[in-house]
């Protein structure tokens with residue numbers, strides 16, 4: 001039986017007078033999860049965080065997607081001029097899903113904003129804009145098709161990403177924020193050539209991986225990121241087996 005992967009939902013604000021907000025995740029997350037042998041299930045954002053525990057009862061792995069910028073007040077910083085749009089409710093909901101997943105030792109794949117929230121949850125901080133990063137020289141907001149890789153990432157020895165994707169591999173890049181101080185329990189396992197953190201992992205857990213690139217978008221253009229998704233789904237399958 002396929003494991004169920006919970007996709008932590010986002011809110012999309014209509015930028016017109018209606019102010020309507022839609023619960024959603026990008027279809028790439030759904031498609032990539034389904035193609036990797038799992039059943040995707042979107043967990044809609046709720047503002048009463050007491051509901052999240054039961055919302056997550058039926059899932060075997062948590063995928064945290066990309067989204068708006070993280071509220072810097074959540075990691076003890078004032079907003080800088082370069083900060084983008086922030087919607088704190090999405091941060092609070094998604095942080096709660098990660099907290100509960102870690103509490104249950106459930107597999108987690110945290111993508112883009114997901115890796116940033118994972119870091120903040122563990123007490124880490126972010127660069128609010130890449131212009132703050134000393135020595136930053138690469139273009140991390142590519143102007144190319146979303147499935148096409150634009151920069152190289154180098155993975156640490158003994159890491160999950162290296163085992164699955166190799167010592168050095170190309171990724172796409174769509175971010176203007178990045179990890180600064182690394183949270184407790186996390187280990188940086190991949191960087192781009194200018195030193196920007198591109199992956200973290202949590203030792204002592206079966207599968208907790210955060211990546212700054214968008215593997216789900218690359219899945220629409222080929223199989224390079226399939227091993228990452230399959231390993232995540234495999235870990236969710238083992239979690240499902242232990243739970244029953």
Ligand SMILES: [Mn+2]
Nearest residue numbers: 140173192212
């Ligand atoms: Mn990048």
